[in-house]
Amino acid sequence: MPMSREPKRSGSSRGDSTADRSLPARKASAPDAAGLLGRTALFGGLDPGTLTRIAAGTTMVRVARGSLLFRAGDPCTGFHLVIDGRIKLSLHSAQGAERVVELPGPAQTFGEAAMFMRIPYRVSAEAIADSRLLHVAASTVFNELEQDPRLAHRIIASLSMRLHRLVGEIESQSLLSGTQRVVGYLLSLADPAATDETLVRLPALKNVIASRLNLTHEHFSRILHALAAAGVIVPEGADIRIPDIDALRRHPD
Numbered sequence: 523m524p525m526s527r528e529p530k531r532s533g534s535s536r537g538d539s540t541a542d543r544s545l546p547a548r549k550a551s552a553p554d555a556a557g558l559l560g561r562t563a564l565f566g567g568l569d570p571g572t573l574t575r576i577a578a579g580t581t582m583v584r585v586a587r588g589s590l591l592f593r594a595g596d597p598c599t600g601f602h603l604v605i606d607g608r609i610k611l612s613l614h615s616a617q618g619a620e621r622v623v624e625l626p627g628p629a630q631t632f633g634e635a636a637m638f639m640r641i642p643y644r645v646s647a648e649a650i651a652d653s654r655l656l657h658v659a660a661s662t663v664f665n666e667l668e669q670d671p672r673l674a675h676r677i678i679a680s681l682s683m684r685l686h687r688l689v690g691e692i693e694s695q696s697l698l699s700g701t702q703r704v705v706g707y708l709l710s711l712a713d714p715a716a717t718d719e720t721l722v723r724l725p726a727l728k729n730v731i732a733s734r735l736n737l738t739h740e741h742f743s744r745i746l747h748a749l750a751a752a753g754v755i756v757p758e759g760a761d762i763r764i765p766d767i768d769a770l771r772r773h774p775d
Contacts, residue, residue, distance in 0.1 A: 581656070612645060703737065711725070728742060
């Protein structure tokens, strides 16, 4: 799989302290944290008492753009929920090359697998925008699992959905052309209810998205130019205007 060179970070390096140490975490307001947790796929639908108990074990973390939240190999003490901003999860080679694995944004969580397996993080997490997150302590989750089996069912379902999505992405990268991958990605950013012209915003720099799609930056740019030449997209800086979403869906490989 192609890997891009890891970008230089402002204010941090591979040897620096992680961002949640340079920007100290603080105790989250329990009512606010409970409300945020209740809007996620992982905790949505749980009763208020359960959400309140979990919220009591959360801290608020602020991460500046370009800063590391944690590095591969760091111990996992819980998982994170993105309140706002965006985080890049990536793997790095010994030569400094990078492969983007996931780009969690608002209301999405990450780090659960390492927490439940009680292993260090397998990926590094870097903020690609100023971000606020909730950190949910592992001890809080494990204590709640002992009291409420329904939470275990919810977590199993959520992790299963994520696994299903990742398998689909691996299948896409193995069997679909680069153009098909880019078209599928742009459609995934669009409002599902859109039937005509729509505007989507790229959630990260193009080189980051290219790595996420297992493409080189140059290949990704060529595909965007070809789609623009075909009239099915109109690049507008960080935005992509899709004049006719059905025409993009029908675009040949």
